[in-house]
Amino acid sequence: xxxxxxxxxxxxxxxxxxxxxxxxxxxxxxxxxxxxxxxxxxxxxxxxxxxxxxxxxxxxxxxxxxxxxxxxxxxxxxxxxxxxxxxxxxxxxxxxxxxxxxxxxxxxxxxxxxxxxxxxxxxxxxxxxxxxxxxxxxxxxxxxxxxxxxxxxxxxxxxxxx
Amino acid sequence: xxxxxxxxxxxxxxxxxxxxxxxxxxxxxxxxxxxxxxxxxxxxxxxxxxxxxxxxxxxxxxxxxxxxxxxxxxxxxxxxxxxxxxxxxxxxxxxxxxxxxxxxxxxxxxxxxxxxxxxxxxxxxxxxxxxxxxxxxxxxxxxxxxxxxxxxxxxxxxxxxxxxxxxxxxxxxxxxxxxxxxxxxxxxxxxxxxxxxxxxxxxxxxxxxxx
Numbered sequence: 001x002x003x004x005x006x007x008x009x010x011x012x013x014x015x016x017x018x019x020x021x022x023x024x025x026x027x028x029x030x031x032x033x034x035x036x037x038x039x040x041x042x043x044x045x046x047x048x049x050x051x052x053x054x055x056x057x058x059x060x061x062x063x064x065x066x067x068x069x070x071x072x073x074x075x076x077x078x079x080x081x082x083x084x085x086x087x088x089x090x091x092x093x094x095x096x097x098x099x100x101x102x103x104x105x106x107x108x109x110x111x112x113x114x115x116x117x118x119x120x121x122x123x124x125x126x127x128x129x130x131x132x133x134x135x136x137x138x139x140x141x142x143x144x145x146x147x148x149x150x151x152x153x154x155x156x157x158x159x160x161x162x
Numbered sequence: 163x164x165x166x167x168x169x170x171x172x173x174x175x176x177x178x179x180x181x182x183x184x185x186x187x188x189x190x191x192x193x194x195x196x197x198x199x200x201x202x203x204x205x206x207x208x209x210x211x212x213x214x215x216x217x218x219x220x221x222x223x224x225x226x227x228x229x230x231x232x233x234x235x236x237x238x239x240x241x242x243x244x245x246x247x248x249x250x251x252x253x254x255x256x257x258x259x260x261x262x263x264x265x266x267x268x269x270x271x272x273x274x275x276x277x278x279x280x281x282x283x284x285x286x287x288x289x290x291x292x293x294x295x296x297x298x299x300x301x302x303x304x305x306x307x308x309x310x311x312x313x314x315x316x317x318x319x320x321x322x323x324x325x326x327x328x329x330x331x332x333x334x335x336x337x338x339x340x341x342x343x344x345x346x347x348x349x350x351x352x353x354x355x356x357x358x359x360x361x362x363x364x365x366x367x368x369x370x371x372x373x
Contacts, residue, residue: 008212009317010328024215024222025313028321048211048317048324061328097318098229098306109321138314140222155224155310156267 004142007031007044012063014043014076015145022142026093028110030066030117030133033090033143033150034073034126036082042145043076045069049109050116066116074124089121090150090162092132092141110134130162167371168331168360173206175367176333179292180204184335184351186291187284191337191349194280195255198340208329211320217332218312225249225312226264226274228281229319232289234299236363238355239319240288242281242305243312248348249277256280269309278307288351296366319354326357 005015007023015021021044023031028048035042045063052065062068077087094114114133121128132139132152142151152160181204188201209217226249228242244252250264253273257263263273285302293300308315323330333353355363361371 009214009313009320010211010324025218025311025317027310027314027317029317048321054325064324064328095314097308097310097315109318136308138311140311153222155222 005044007046009046010048010061010064012043012045012069012072014041014073014080016041017146020142020144022140024140026139026141027095027097028093028113030091030093030113031139031141032066032070032073032117032121033141034070034077034087035089035143035145035148036077036080036086037088037148038086039080039082040145041077041080041082042143042148043073044143045073047113047117050112066113067120070117070120070124070126074126084125087126088129088148089126090130090143090148091117091121091128092139092150092152092162094133095135095137095139097136097138132160132162168208172360172364172369172371173208175364175369176331177204177206179295179363179367180206180333180335180353182295183288183292183353184337187288187335187351188337190283190287191280194283195252197255200338200340202336202338204333204335206331206333209332211324211328211330214316214320214330215313218316223312224310225315226277226307226309227312227315228278228285228305228307229315230281230285230305231303232353232355233301233303234293236292236296236298236300236355236359237322238353238359239322240285240302240354241316241319241350241352242284243315243350243352244277245348246309249273252280252349253277264309274307274309278305281305281307284351288353296363298362298366316352316354319352322356323354330354331357331360 094110263270
């Protein structure tokens with residue numbers, strides 16, 4: 001268990017082999033992994049909201065939003081010498097745990113988070129190699145920086161590897 | 163919201179209010195189950211997001227949770243959570259069913275629906291006590307019940323917070339069966355008022371936010 005880097009909610013961490021990145025209990029939040037296939041540098045963010053645009057800049061937690069978190073993941077990888085062209089992404093999460101009610105837009109936050117993450121990755125031309133998004137259930141994910149495999153655990157279901 | 167704006171004095175005021183709400187909810191549960199229930203003095207904290215998982219039992223604790231939103235003068239999220247075993251015993255007691263309906267999947271929809279009803283009743287008594295005490299309007303939406311990782315469920319209620327801050331005001335009350343040590347029915351009542359509701363809530367209690 002010592003080789004696990006824990007990523008909390010609204011958090012972003014970088015690592016290299018032999019470490020693994022793990023985040024637990026993704027509900028409507030989305031876990032984003034961006035990795036460099038050549039150097040094995042990788043990072044994971046656990047975002048809660050689609051955009052930082054509505055937030056006041058002075059108390060901005062950049063890891064909380066899809067746009068700023070992806071920006072920082074790429075910046076950190078670039079600092080380590082990554083070529084933009086060798087970066088890949090895997091994403092998971094964005095469930096809708098509760099039925100939609102029009103009384104609250106926050107009920108739809110899962111799908112909106114997924115959209116925002118995909119859009120931001122597309123703008124930066126980072127291909128999404130695989131994904132496990134949507135649905136109704138929470139997820140715990142673990143990324144292996146050596147194999148680039150992303151393990152996904154959901155209650156009452158077999159573990160998925162994408 | 164600035165974390166420093168909330169002091170010990172404010173947390174105490176929240177605690178006082180929650181105590182009254184929880185008292186009523188515990189009474190409602192006692193009546194439902196026809197046995198005395200105990201409740202803890204509510205624990206009220208500002209919990210940073212990164213510590214939330216530990217707070218919920220850590221790891222991938224799986225719970226049965228009835229979730230509903232609070233509307234009116236004060237808005238927020240309310241969760242009534244039990245472990246699978248706890249929820250199973252609760253439903254068993256309630257329906258006099260000898261099987262353990264929530265031990266293993268597929269979960270009986272009847273059992274989940276019974277649990278959801280308990281959630282509705284408890285939330286109703288919790289909120290009406292709060293409303294009476296504060297003279298504020300507080301309405302529960304109809305609750306929904308899910309079985310999932312505690313963290314994934316509660317993070318849903320944190321979305322409203324996350325737009326304003328990296329902390330959540332957590333009002334947590336434990337409910338247990340009276341005089342029962344090896345307690346299975348170990349429920350948590352989790353109230354997360356939205357940040358914009360702190361002011362009206364405190365004001366109704368005669369405490370100022372900036373002072």
